[in-house]
Amino acid sequence: MCGIIGVLSTKEAAAPRLLESLSRLEYRGYDSAGIATLSKGRLSRSRAAGKLDNLRRQLTDAPMPGSSGIGHTRWATHGRPTTTNAHPHQSGPVVLVHNGIIENFRDLRRDLEARGQVFETETDTETIVHLLADHLGAGKTPQQAVADTLDELDGAFALAILFEGHDDLMIGARRGSPLVIGVGEGEMFLGSDALAVAPFTHRVIYLEEGDWCELRTDGYQIHDQVGAVVDRPVSIVQGAGAAAEKGNYRHFMQKEICEQPETTARTIAAYVDALDQSVVLPGLAETQIDWTKVSQLHMVACGTAYYAACVAEYWFEQLAGIPVKTDIASEFRYRAPALPSSGGLSLFISQSGETADTLAALRYCKAAGLKSVAVVNVATSSIAREVDLVLPTLAGPEIGVASTKAFTAQLCALAACAIAAAKARGRIDREREIALTEALSSLPRLFADTLALDQSVAGLARDLSRARDVIYLGRGLYYPIAMEGALKLKEISYIHAEGYASGELKHGPIALIDEATPVVFVAPDDALFEKSLSNLEEVVARGGKVLLVSDASGLSKAGDAPTHTIQMPACDPFVAPILYALPIQLIAYHTAVEKGTDVDQPRNLAKSVTVE
Ligand code: G6P
Numbered sequence: 386m387c388g389i390i391g392v393l394s395t396k397e398a399a400a401p402r403l404l405e406s407l408s409r410l411e412y413r414g415y416d417s418a419g420i421a422t423l424s425k426g427r428l429s430r431s432r433a434a435g436k437l438d439n440l441r442r443q444l445t446d447a448p449m450p451g452s453s454g455i456g457h458t459r460w461a462t463h464g465r466p467t468t469t470n471a472h473p474h475q476s477g478p479v480v481l482v483h484n485g486i487i488e489n490f491r492d493l494r495r496d497l498e499a500r501g502q503v504f505e506t507e508t509d510t511e512t513i514v515h516l517l518a519d520h521l522g523a524g525k526t527p528q529q530a531v532a533d534t535l536d537e538l539d540g541a542f543a544l545a546i547l548f549e550g551h552d553d554l555m556i557g558a559r560r561g562s563p564l565v566i567g568v569g570e571g572e573m574f575l576g577s578d579a580l581a582v583a584p585f586t587h588r589v590i591y592l593e594e595g596d597w598c599e600l601r602t603d604g605y606q607i608h609d610q611v612g613a614v615v616d617r618p619v620s621i622v623q624g625a626g627a628a629a630e631k632g633n634y635r636h637f638m639q640k641e642i643c644e645q646p647e648t649t650a651r652t653i654a655a656y657v658d659a660l661d662q663s664v665v666l667p668g669l670a671e672t673q674i675d676w677t678k679v680s681q682l683h684m685v686a687c688g689t690a691y692y693a694a695c696v697a698e699y700w701f702e703q704l705a706g707i708p709v710k711t712d713i714a715s716e717f718r719y720r721a722p723a724l725p726s727s728g729g730l731s732l733f734i735s736q737s738g739e740t741a742d743t744l745a746a747l748r749y750c751k752a753a754g755l756k757s758v759a760v761v762n763v764a765t766s767s768i769a770r771e772v773d774l775v776l777p778t779l780a781g782p783e784i785g786v787a788s789t790k791a792f793t794a795q796l797c798a799l800a801a802c803a804i805a806a807a808k809a810r811g812r813i814d815r816e817r818e819i820a821l822t823e824a825l826s827s828l829p830r831l832f833a834d835t836l837a838l839d840q841s842v843a844g845l846a847r848d849l850s851r852a853r854d855v856i857y858l859g860r861g862l863y864y865p866i867a868m869e870g871a872l873k874l875k876e877i878s879y880i881h882a883e884g885y886a887s888g889e890l891k892h893g894p895i896a897l898i899d900e901a902t903p904v905v906f907v908a909p910d911d912a913l914f915e916k917s918l919s920n921l922e923e924v925v926a927r928g929g930k931v932l933l934v935s936d937a938s939g940l941s942k943a944g945d946a947p948t949h950t951i952q953m954p955a956c957d958p959f960v961a962p963i964l965y966a967l968p969i970q971l972i973a974y975h976t977a978v979e980k981g982t983d984v985d986q987p988r989n990l991a992k993s994v995t996v997e
Contacts, residue, residue: 387413387414387457387458387459387460387472387482387483387484387577388407388409388410388411388412388413388414388457388458388484388577388581389410389455389456389457389482389483389484389543389544389545389564389575389576389577389581390403390406390407390410390455390456390457390545390574390575390576390577390581390582391454391455391456391482391545391547391555391557391574391575391576391600392406392452392453392454392455392572392574392585393453393553393554393555393572393573393574393600393601393602394452394453394569394571394572394573394602395452395571395572395602396452396572397450397451397452398452399420399422399423399449399451399452399453399454400420400422400431400444400448400449400451400454402454402584402585403420403422403454403455403456404420404437404440404441404444404456405584406456406576406581406582406584406585407420407437407440407456407457407458408437409580409581409583409584410458410577410578410580410581411436411437411458411986412784412786412991412992412993413458413460413484413577413991413992413993414458414459414460414461414991415435415436415437415458415459415460415986415991416434416435416459416460416461416466417432417433417434417435417458417459417461417466417467417468417470417471417472418432418433418436418437418439418440418456418457418458418459418471419431419432419433419440419456419457419459419471419472419473419482420432420440420444420449420454420455420456420457420473421454421455421456421473421475421480421482421547422449422450422451422453422454423451423452423453423454423547423549423551423552424449424450424451424452425552426549426550426551426552427549428475428478428480428547428549429449429450429451430473430475430480431443431444431447431449432468432471432472432473433468433471434466434467434468434471435466436986437458453547453552453555454547455473455480455481455482455545455546455547455555455575456473456482457471457472457473457482457483457484459471459472460991462486462509463486463490463507463508463509463510464506464507464508464509465507469505469506470506470507470508472510474506474508474510474511474513474514475514476511476514476515476517476518477518477521477522477549478518478521478548478549478550479514479517479518479521479527479530479546479547479548479549480514480546480547480549481510481513481514481517481544481545481546481547482544482545483510483513483542483543483544484542484543484562484577485540485541485542485543485560485561485562486509486540486541486542487509487510487512487513487538487539487540487542488539488540489538489539489540490509490512490540493512493516493537493538494511494512497512497515497516497519500519502515502519509540513534513538513542513544516534516537516538517530517531517534517546520533520534521548527546527548527551527554527556528556528599531546531556531558531597532597532608532612535558535560535597538560540560540561541560541561541562541741542558542559542560542561542562543557543558543559543562543563543564543577544556544557544558544559544564545557545564545575546558553601553602554599554600554601555573555575555599555600556597556598556599556600557575557592557597557598557600558596558597558598559592559593559594559595559596559597560594560595560610561594561741562577562741563577563578563591563592563739563766563767564576564577564592565577565578565579565581565582565589565590565591565592566589566590566592566598566600566605566607567579567581567582567585567586567588567589568586568588568589568590568605568619569585569586569588571602571603572585572602573600573601573602573604573605574586575598575600578739578763578765578766579622579765580782583622587621587622587623588619588620588621588622589619589620589621589622589765590605590607590617590618590619590620591617591620591765591770592607592617593609593617594610595609595610596608596609596610596615596617620765622765635978636785636974636978636984636985637784637785637985638785638787638789638877638974638984638985639974639984640785641780641783641784641785641789641790642789642790642836642967642970642971642974643836644780644781644790645789645790645793645829645832645836645967646829646830646832646833646836647829648778648779648780648781648790648793648794649793649794649797649828649829649832649963650828650829651779651780651794652777652778652779652780652794652797652798653797653801653825653826653828653829654779655667655777655779655798656776656797656798656801656802656805657801657822657825657826659826662818662819662822662823663818663819663822664801664804664805664808664818664821664822665805666774666776666801666802666805668774668775669774669805672756672773672774673756673773674730674756674758674773674774675809676705676707676805676806676809676810677809677810677811678727678728679707679728679729679730679806680707680708680725680727680728680729681707681708681709681710681725681728681729681730682701682707682708682709682710682729682730682731682732683709683710683711683712683717683722683724683729683730683731683732683750683755684697684698684701684709684710684711684712684731684732684733684734685711685712685713685714685717685731685732685733685734685743685746685747685750686713686714686733686734686735686740686743687713687714687715687735687740687742687743687994688740688788688872688994689736689787689788689791689792689869689872689873690734690735690736690740690743690760690788690791690792690795691711691713691714691734692792692865692866692868692869692872693734693760693792693795693796693799693865694711694732694734694799695711695864695865695868696796696799696862696865696866696962696963697734697796697799697800697802697803698711699861699862700799700800700803700959701803701806704803704804704806704807704812704813704821705803705806705807705810705812706807706810706812707806707810710722712746713742714733714740714742714743714745714746715742717742717746717749718742718745718746718749724750724753724755725755726754729750729753729755730755730756730757730758731746731747731750731751731755731756731757731758732757732758732759732760732802733746733747733757733758733759733760733761733768733772734759734760734761734795734799735759735760735761735762735766735768736761736762736763736778736780736783736788736791736795736993737761737762737763737766737992737993738759738761738762738763738764738765738766738767738768738769739763739766739767739768739993740768740993740994741994742994743768744767744768744771747759747768747771747772748771751771756773756774757771757772757773757774758772758773758774758775758776758802759772759774759775759776760776760777760778760795760798760799760802761775761776761777761778762777762778762780762783762791762794762795764777776798776801776802777798778791778794778795778797778798779794780793780794783992784985784992785984785985786876786877786985786986786987786990786991786992787873787876787877787973787984787987789873789966789970792869792966793832793963793966793967796962796963796966797825797828797963800821800825800959800960800963801825804818804821804822804825820957821959823957824957824959824960825959825960827956827957827960828960828963828964831954831956831960831964832964832967834954835953835954835964835967835968836967838951838952838968838971839971841951842951842968842971842972842975843971843975843978845932845949845951845972845975846972846975846976846978846979847979848903848930848949849874849880849903849932849972849976849979850878850880850976850979850980852880852901852902852903853880853881853901853902854880854881854882854883854897854901854902855871855874855880855881855882855883855902855903855904855905856871856882856883856885856894856897856898856902856903856904856905857870857871857874857882857883857884857885857904857905857907857969858884858885858886858887858890858904858905858906858907858908858917858920859884859886859887859906859907859908859917860886860887860888860908860913860916860917861911861913862961862962863907863908863909863962863965864884864885864886864887865884865962866907866962866965866966866969867884867885867886867887867905867907867969868884869884869966869969870882870884870905870907870969870972870973871883871884872884873969873970873972873973874972874973874976876973876987876990877973877974877976877977877982877984877987878973878976878977878979878980878982879980879982879987879988880976880980887906887908887916887917887920888916888920890920890923890924891923895923895924895927898924898927898928898929899927899928899929900928900929900930902929902930903929903930903931903932904924904929904930904931904932905931905932905934905969905972906920906921906931906932906933906934906935906947907934907965907968907969908921908933908934908935908939909935909936909939909953909956909958909961909965910935910936910938910939910942911958911961914935914939914942918942918943918946921933921943921946921947922946925946925947930948930949931946931947931948931949932947932948932949932950932951932972933946933947933949933950933951934950934951934953934965934968934969935950935951935952935953936952936953936954936955936956937952937955938955940952951968953965953968
């Protein structure tokens with residue numbers, strides 16, 4: 386979850402370089418931030434609770450010397466988000482930053498305390514730094530101290546470590562959490578991803594599970610988990626360098642919502658041959674994935690990506706006739722699910738490609754012999770590198786913590802994948818393929834048209850922002866959209882919201898209906914609309930205030946039953962759920978703006994969840 390950067394250089398600019406990198410890593414957490422630098426063999430530290438700006442101000446007032454250093458943005462797991470608990474952590478001559486969780490930290494802490502060690506923080510990380518100092522105190526070299534400490538740790542970690550008196554040495558280690566080496570000219574870097582080192586170099590080495598490395602300004606050595614010296618390939622990562630800018634937008638989330646005509650177009654273009662009006666999954670031919678032999682599709686994801694899977698479940702079942710099981714990754718991985726010995730295919734959806742539970746689920750499926758596909762937005766991510774087939778979403782960097790353009794890009798890629806599967810299985814003919822690709826290709830224009838609703842949605846948000854609870858209802862493909870709508874609202878406005886299947890209304894949520902609890906119905910005039918309309922009437926009959934999101938014909942059928950309406954353009958039913966994601970994003974965005982919350986960095990959340 387946390388962001389890590391390490392710079393080993395002779396240029397006297399460690400602190401500003403660390404800050405630059407940390408500003409790109411805030412998506413991993415923003416509870417606190419800190420840096421440590423090494424200057425003429427001496428360590429110094431600066432840490433601040435809260436957003437990175439607090440640390441930046443602190444460093445303007447009290448600049449830190451040094452050409453090398455380590456930095457960290459934190460998403461608190463063990464210990465409150467205070468300055469004391471902020472990384473880097475130091476014990477005598479050693480200082481380090483950590484991403485991950487040390488599972489046996491209580492035992493380690495008890496042992497260390499029994500030996501007289503005094504702990505300053507509530508973190509699991511502090512045990513690592515004391516263990517290292519202990520080994521150094523016993524006369525070991527930094528390398529021996531690291532190797533012995535790693536042997537004592539259980540759990541997941543990525544570490545960057547500096548040692549007093551060793552100006553030309555930085556050590557990194559990874560187990561469970563990703564870590565990359567950045568190879569510069571006469572300088573070296575460590576980062577929790579390629580984005581972290583992108584301002585300094587495009588040459589990146591992805592450390593493998595269990596690796597640790599020694600960096601010097603003029604080179605590096607990598608050891609695998611048994612300590613053997615190993616070679617790892619250098620990759621050239623382009624395009625990770627450009628820091629995202631808000632431009633004229635007030636928030637990244639607003640900008641990302643407005644980018645969707647372009648991001649859906651880019652993603653669709655990756656899978657739809659516009660001339661031929663056919664769907665192609667690039668790379669499929671090399672994977673031995675044969676849709677005709679798939680008897681069970683397991684889709685696994687977290688958060689918003691999970692709701693994309695829930696929508697895609699309908700497409701794979703209805704269009705391609707494939708039985709589907711859709712799971713939340715944190716549940717899937719520990720349920721020890723029975724997987725088919727043949728005919729099983731696994732599909733993972735992740736914006737970051739680093740979500741710890743999704744990655745673990747992927748490894749579980751691979752170990753069971755299933756082929757794997759991933760829909761990911763970060764092409765260099767761990768999930769992208771470990772699957773058999775990557776279906777990239779071309780949404781570009783998503784900075785707002787609440788996912789918007791990545792979600793609709795995931796839906797576009799999944800829709801294309803379902804068409805490809807249906808075609809391969811002989812479930813759709815050429816005419817239907819053309820109709821479906823036409824529907825997909827119309828989406829970017831429809832997104833642009835729907836964005837024109839922005840100001841009218843902003844007007845509706847004023848009422849919503851006063852609510853304590855909001856209920857979202859939808860049927861069929863709109864049930865996951867309702868759940869995503871509720872998630873978006875609670876994430877950024879802190880208003881309690883629940884997404885329900887409209888048909889479940891009578892089985893509980895109807896008890897919550899009163900004048901003060903708005904109900905958002907997401908229901909175009911499709912085959913299930915009459916049923917949704919009955920549910921809507923049931924709410925109105927109980928004094929509930931309804932906001933109906935539907936098309937012209939749906940709104941006309943609903944008459945004056947809804948208190949408020951959002952009129953969507955008419956749209957092919959196949960792609961309509963993708964388009965209906967837009968008004969629910971706008972509702973959440975404007976409600977949060979109305980409430981004055983921190984839209985791009987809502988409290989307690991992080992963009993990328995790399996701990997379980
Ligand atoms: C976090 C983010 C969500 C995201 C989820 C899954 O909770 O705040 O926006 O949907 O992780 O992330 P992934 O990167 O795997 O899509």
